[in-house]
Amino acid sequence: MKRGKKVxxxxxxxxxxxxxxxxxxxxxxxxxxxxxxDPGGSTTAVCSYLNTTxxxxxxxxxxxxxxxxxxxxxxxxxxxxxxxxYNLVSYSTYQTKLEAESTDGARTTVPASEPGxxxxxxxxxxxxLAEALGITRTIGNGFVDGTTASGSACTTYATSxxxxxxxxxxxxxxxxxxxxxxxxxxxYRGLGGSTNSSTSNYDFFGVVEHEMNxxxxxxxxxxxxxxxxxxxxxxxxxxxxxxxxGGVRTFNTLNATAYFSPDGGYTDYQGNLYDNTANxxxxxxFLNSCTFVQxxxxxxxxxxFDILSDGTGGTAGPEVAILNAVGYNVTAPEPGTMxxxxxxxxGLVVYKRRRR
Ligand SMILES: [Zn+2]
Numbered sequence: 001m002k003r004g005k006k007v008x009x010x011x012x013x014x015x016x017x018x019x020x021x022x023x024x025x026x027x028x029x030x031x032x033x034x035x036x037x038d039p040g041g042s043t044t045a046v047c048s049y050l051n052t053t054x055x056x057x058x059x060x061x062x063x064x065x066x067x068x069x070x071x072x073x074x075x076x077x078x079x080x081x082x083x084x085x086y087n088l089v090s091y092s093t094y095q096t097k098l099e100a101e102s103t104d105g106a107r108t109t110v111p112a113s114e115p116g117x118x119x120x121x122x123x124x125x126x127x128x129l130a131e132a133l134g135i136t137r138t139i140g141n142g143f144v145d146g147t148t149a150s151g152s153a154c155t156t157y158a159t160s161x162x163x164x165x166x167x168x169x170x171x172x173x174x175x176x177x178x179x180x181x182x183x184x185x186x187x188y189r190g191l192g193g194s195t196n197s198s199t200s201n202y203d204f205f206g207v208v209e210h211e212m213n214x215x216x217x218x219x220x221x222x223x224x225x226x227x228x229x230x231x232x233x234x235x236x237x238x239x240x241x242x243x244x245x246g247g248v249r250t251f252n253t254l255n256a257t258a259y260f261s262p263d264g265g266y267t268d269y270q271g272n273l274y275d276n277t278a279n280x281x282x283x284x285x286f287l288n289s290c291t292f293v294q295x296x297x298x299x300x301x302x303x304x305f306d307i308l309s310d311g312t313g314g315t316a317g318p319e320v321a322i323l324n325a326v327g328y329n330v331t332a333p334e335p336g337t338m339x340x341x342x343x344x345x346x347g348l349v350v351y352k353r354r355r356r
Contacts, residue, residue, distance in 0.1 A: 022331065023065035023132075025055040025212070028165070030072040030149070036173040037195075037204070039188045046204070047071075049191055054205055057308060058212070061320060062328040064101075065216055067128040067166040070149045071208070074170035076180065078202065078298060081211035083167040083219070084147030084154075086234065087130055088122035088139045094237060097133040098327055106262035106325035110240055117251060124221040124236045125326075127156040128166040133327045167215030169208060184300050199302050206305035209293045213307070213319050217326045218294060220284035222251050224277070237326040238284055242274060254278055260318055262325050270311050272318040286318070293319050 029047035037046045050071070058065050074080060091114040098107045114120070122139050130136070130144040136157055138144060146156035146164045154164035174195035177184055185196030186204035194201045221236035235251055243265030244250045244258050253276050259268040273287045275296045282296065289297035293305045311317030324330050 022059040023062050023067075023328075025058050025065060025067045025069065027051050027055065028068065028070050028149075030070070032073045032173075033071050033171070036073045036175075037171070037186075037188075039191045039193045045191050046188065049188075049205070050208065053190075054208065054212075057306070061308065061316070061330060062323065063331050064132040065128070065323070065328045066131055067212075067215060068146075068164070069212065069215060070147075070165040070168045072149070072168060072170045073173045075173060075176045077172055078177065079169065079171045079207050079211055081167055081169045081214050082147065082151075083126040083128070083215050084151075084165070085145040086221070087125050087127055087144050088234070089125060089130075089135055089137075090139060091118055091120075091123055093135060094123040094125065094133075097135055098237075101133050101329075102325075102327055103329045104262070104324045106241065106321075109262070109264040115249065117249060118235065121235065123240070124234050126166065126215060126217045126219070128215060129217040129237060129327050131156065131166075167211075169211040169215070171204075171207065181300075187302055189304060194302075200300045201302045202298055202300050203302075203304045206293055207298075209305070209307055209319075213294060213323065214284070216323055216328065218284055218319060218322045220274075220282075222283050224275075224281055224283045236284070238322055241322065241325050260322050260325075262321055269318045269321050292317050 027047060027050040034043040034047060039045055095110050095112060098110055125135065127144050127146045136144060143155040144157055145153045146166050147168060148154050148163055149165065149168065156164055156166060174185055178196055183196055183198050184200045184202065185194050185198070187194040187201040188204050218238050219236055220239050221234040222239055239251055240249065241260050241262065242250060242253065242258055243261045244253060244256055246264065246266040248265055250258060253274065255276055258274040258276055260272050260274065261267050261269055271288065272292060275281050275283055275285045275287055285296040286292050286294050287296045289295055290299035290303060292310045293307050299305065307319045308316050320330065
């Protein structure tokens with residue numbers, strides 16, 4: 001059976017806490033979303049910004065990041081996303097396609113023969129990544145599934161543009177976020193304004209980027225409870241680049257240091273550290289705070305977090321490198337490999353994933 005997955009980005013409820021060729025990404029915004037997020041009273045401004053500025057960033061960054069994303073509201077947490085249904089392919093299918101399609105050197109760290117750590121189990125890829133790599137069938141010769149707006153499975157290749165999405169992003173509506181967090185809100189970058197009057201604001205588009213990255217393929221597929229060693233036939237493509245030290249790939253990093261590395265674990269890319277706690281946290285978010293789009297801790301202080309500037313010295317950060325590694329090719333010279341960033345703690349965001 002195929003299972004769906006969902007990744008949550010939840011605002012913490014701490015008392016008094018603040019706490020070339022180009023791909024095309026298209027957002028379809030629900031009417032509830034448009035009504036809830038209306039800077040300056042405009043119910044079209046946010047969706048338009050998503051389809052121009054944000055989609056443009058990804059389109060200008062990657063040659064093959066194509067995705068149809070449905071965006072809606074929820075009433076808890078900060079945001080969540082789902083890529084719909086698991087698309088499992090064999091290790092050899094993924095490795096062969098990556099070797100054929102990727103221009104990133106990270107592909108060479110995915111060996112032709114399956115490492116023993118897999119135990120002959122599958123690799124989970126998002127439907128967007130499947131399309132980027134030209135993978136059309138999953139294990140058992142099934143189609144690559146996406147999701148309808150209401151959460152039903154649909155075939156992304158067959159129904160692209162007709163209501164079949166590569167993923168759904170849901171953001172907590174401003175009223176609920178405000179009430180549940182004692183006053184937190186969102187800011188809208190160049191669109192101006194915020195959903196509350198304090199400085200306790202998240203960068204709205206940074207939150208969207210976080211969820212976009214997961215729909216494209218930064219998510220882990222490893223359970224964060226119980227046995228963590230590829231327990232559910234479910235290692236995601238991004239997990240292949242998860243290391244604890246040079247040459248040591250791991251799928252089980254509970255309470256241990258783990259990081260994304262594009263070169264076999266020898267470089268801890270820009271100081272990213274993966275979430276290493278169980279209890280349903282998002283295993284592919286970073287534990288750094290107020291540093292990256294994919295931080296495990298949110299940063300409700302009005303700062304902007306963008307994949308093109310959250311790296312060292314304002315360069316593209318680890319999210320671009322991860323997406324590049326798993327199969328999305330970049331249009332420009334790749335971002336450099338940098339050292340550690342300091343960690344800053346402000347505010348707390350708890351991530352958890354859900355299966356259904
Ligand atoms: Zn996340």
